[in-house]
Amino acid sequence: QVQLVQSGAEVRRPGASVKVSCKASGYAFTTYYMHWVRQAPGQGPEWLGSIDPSAGTTTYAQDFQGRVTMTRDTSTNTFYLELGGLRSDDTAVYYCARRFGGYYLDFWGQGTLVTVST
């Protein structure tokens, strides 16, 4: 069965960076794009961008251009999200989510809480 298992919670100071991982299993890794979505407390989800696992090419949401980097490791079937220049309003649960069809997200990781605080 499809599983996306994310790394554990992180705490960072403002200005620092964080790297979250998402290990995929149960399907052909290079077949489906992976998206990253975050959700601040009490808010709706917010899209950060996506990566093509086959070519490694990325598409980032405009609001995160220059701060976000998405990569993948085909040897371990793992995706990575790195976000730099952290601010307090980056505090959120970060999810990886597999895309199928017309940009629908059919399988999600369990989420990684990133807390940015002094």
Added chain:
Amino acid sequence: EIVLTQSPGTLSLSPGERATLSCRASQSVDSSYFAWYQQKPGQAPRLLIYSAFLRATGIPDRFSGSGSGTDFTLTISRLEPEDFAVYYCQQYRSSLTFGGGTKVEIK
């Protein structure tokens, strides 16, 4: 960027009642790129409906989606206890955006 506005913010209903949730887009959306998700506390969103009206795998037929252009609707024909949750709409056109959510709570 297309903004999705969901209404109402909160819907208070009893089990067995019908729920009608609305999502309005700031610009026309291709129905092929429109979806609905359900989210329960402490869980990731779960895909319910894609292409505006198609049910995802394992979703019961009491959930139905309709609409086109700028106005979309999610209907739950008879609420079951497990349906009380927050629902989000989502679209893709150059970027992917979500609505602010509708909470369906027990009356």
